[in-house]
Amino acid sequence: MTAKKQKRRIAFVGSECYPFIKTGGLGDVMYALPRALVSEGCEVRVILPLYACIPRKYKEQLKYKGSFMMDLTMEGRTFFVGIMEMSLDGVTYDFVENREFFDWGNPYTGLWEDIPKYCFFSKAALAIMNYLEWVPEIIHCHDWQAALLPIYLRRKFQNTPVGKARSVLTIHNLRFQGICSIQHLKYWSGLPDDLFDYPILKYNEDEADMFKGGLAFADKITTVSETYAEEIQTPAFGENLDGHLRYHCPKLCGIVNGIDVEQWNPAADQLLAETYTVEDVLDKKKANKLALQEKLGLDPDPDKMILGLISRLTDQKGLDLVDAVFPQLVDGNTQVVVLGTGDPRYENAFRYFESENKGSVCAYISYNEALAHQIYAGADALLVPSLFEPCGLTQLIAMRYGTVPIVRETGGLKDTVLPYQGDWTEGNGFTFEQYSANRLLDAINNAKTVYFTDRWHWDEIVQRNMQKDVSWEASAKKYMALYDEIAAWEN
Numbered sequence: 001m002t003a004k005k006q007k008r009r010i011a012f013v014g015s016e017c018y019p020f021i022k023t024g025g026l027g028d029v030m031y032a033l034p035r036a037l038v039s040e041g042c043e044v045r046v047i048l049p050l051y052a053c054i055p056r057k058y059k060e061q062l063k064y065k066g067s068f069m070m071d072l073t074m075e076g077r078t079f080f081v082g083i084m085e086m087s088l089d090g091v092t093y094d095f096v097e098n099r100e101f102f103d104w105g106n107p108y109t110g111l112w113e114d115i116p117k118y119c120f121f122s123k124a125a126l127a128i129m130n131y132l133e134w135v136p137e138i139i140h141c142h143d144w145q146a147a148l149l150p151i152y153l154r155r156k157f158q159n160t161p162v163g164k165a166r167s168v169l170t171i172h173n174l175r176f177q178g179i180c181s182i183q184h185l186k187y188w189s190g191l192p193d194d195l196f197d198y199p200i201l202k203y204n205e206d207e208a209d210m211f212k213g214g215l216a217f218a219d220k221i222t223t224v225s226e227t228y229a230e231e232i233q234t235p236a237f238g239e240n241l242d243g244h245l246r247y248h249c250p251k252l253c254g255i256v257n258g259i260d261v262e263q264w265n266p267a268a269d270q271l272l273a274e275t276y277t278v279e280d281v282l283d284k285k286k287a288n289k290l291a292l293q294e295k296l297g298l299d300p301d302p303d304k305m306i307l308g309l310i311s312r313l314t315d316q317k318g319l320d321l322v323d324a325v326f327p328q329l330v331d332g333n334t335q336v337v338v339l340g341t342g343d344p345r346y347e348n349a350f351r352y353f354e355s356e357n358k359g360s361v362c363a364y365i366s367y368n369e370a371l372a373h374q375i376y377a378g379a380d381a382l383l384v385p386s387l388f389e390p391c392g393l394t395q396l397i398a399m400r401y402g403t404v405p406i407v408r409e410t411g412g413l414k415d416t417v418l419p420y421q422g423d424w425t426e427g428n429g430f431t432f433e434q435y436s437a438n439r440l441l442d443a444i445n446n447a448k449t450v451y452f453t454d455r456w457h458w459d460e461i462v463q464r465n466m467q468k469d470v471s472w473e474a475s476a477k478k479y480m481a482l483y484d485e486i487a488a489w490e491n
């Protein structure tokens with residue numbers, strides 16, 4: 001008789017997770033990938049900070065699981081660690097409570113305060129696993145906020161139960177690395193001097209880099225698309241860590257993100273004016289478009305083409321290109337809807353375009369989940385002209401909602417959007433390679449031409465996109481294979 005195979009135990013550690021707290025795609029991945037892994041037969045716990053800004057309706061569901069004091073800093077100061085828990089659809093969420101660190105911010109404040117916050121969080125995550133006597137085989141850490149964990153695992157917890165675990169560190173965005181003065185990080189992390197050397201935490205003569213150190217210590221490094229995994233090993237995309245990543249490339253791979261196809265499901269999305277499937281998308285998109293136009297004060301006309309943009313408004317997203325071509329986008333037959341917040345430079349530019357083009361342009365400068373769903377459903381095309389894009393989720397969501405992406409060929413955008421080149425059997429969107437406003441304009445004009453003069457082909461793209469597999473299933477299997485490989489290593 002064979003013994004029942006134990007479920008693979010995996011801990012996810014990161015700074016955001018939908019529906020509790022989300023500022024971008026990291027929050028989506030921290031929600032969707034654990035659920036996909038549970039479907040593959042894993043046991044997953046997600047460890048998150050208990051931020052004050054988490055909505056009350058979730059906080060009310062949390063159950064107290066215990067508390068203890070933990071030392072941190074060079075001086076060994078002790079801090080309170082509370083554990084609050086809840087389960088949702090088979091995933092367990094453990095929230096780390098400490099008011100000194102997590103009581104302000106949305107959830108981030110500024111690097112000076114965020115560095116101590118996430119030193120505390122990474123160490124507390126490990127201490128919690130020991131406290132709960134739940135030892136995973138794999139600890140999957142996400143971005144710089146959890147990057148010290150692989151170091152603590154080997155240098156502070158190696159002789160404790162959790163010390164047996166393997167670590168994976170995923171790069172969602174290399175632009176943010178948790179860089180500060182060596183002194184600041186030494187003090188707060190309490191890590192020994194020998195780690196503050198160039199191959200590990202040292203960034204330059206004066207500064208230390210949390211991500212860099214974590215990448216050196218993690219058993220595996222992943223990033224969120226195959227192309228970005230290549231790109232970050234070059235000076236153009238490496239954010240000064242390309243040499244470090246080339247050195248560690250034997251343990252680096254790219255696994256493309258998916259989206260949660262239940263969370264993003266036009267057939268059941270209660271936020272839409274009308275739900276739809278690939279069978280009736282062509283009619284129902286018109287109804288969703290009209291509802292969107294009415295809601296946003298645009299001229300109600302289903303024959304106009306709507307270009308959407310849903311984004312953090314930062315340089316990463318190629319918004320200087322959009323800014324440059326904006327006056328040429330609005331042509332009497334085209335409307336533009338922008339949903340985003342961020343850099344005041346872009347917020348103000350989009351507000352200005354709205355005031356210049358009342359009825360044709362809407363700049364909705366805020367973060368709004370419901371409106372995002374309505375734009376994915378009501379727009380015809382979605383602009384994602386990013387300067388760099390580790391994966392990008394908005395183009396995946398757009399395709400699922402039958403909206404055609406217009407993207408720059410970089411990172412995950414290149415890996416997920418096959419260019420339409422006139423062939424009616426393939427292509428998901430309109431793409432351009434060179435980072436230039438003219439190339440973006442060409443791609444948009446190509447899209448407009450097909451939309452207005454060759455609707456049959458456009459509709460084919462819409463339907464093909466809705467049938468494309470953008471789920472997590474295939475990528476969750478790749479993560480499983482990676483976990484299996486490192487779990488099998490001898491101790």
Ligand code: ADP
Nearest residue numbers: 024025311312339340366367368372392393394
């Ligand atoms: P990034 O993580 O770099 O911001 P992604 O494309 O991976 O980019 O993920 C962005 C996520 O955030 C998507 O789920 C998108 O719908 C959402 N999003 C971005 N801006 C807004 C906004 N202003 N309102 C609502 N959702 C937004």
Ligand code: GLC
Nearest residue numbers: 025026172389390391392393
């Ligand atoms: C980051 C990247 C984005 C990616 C997301 C989730 O925020 O900017 O490209 O999709 O993480 O991995």
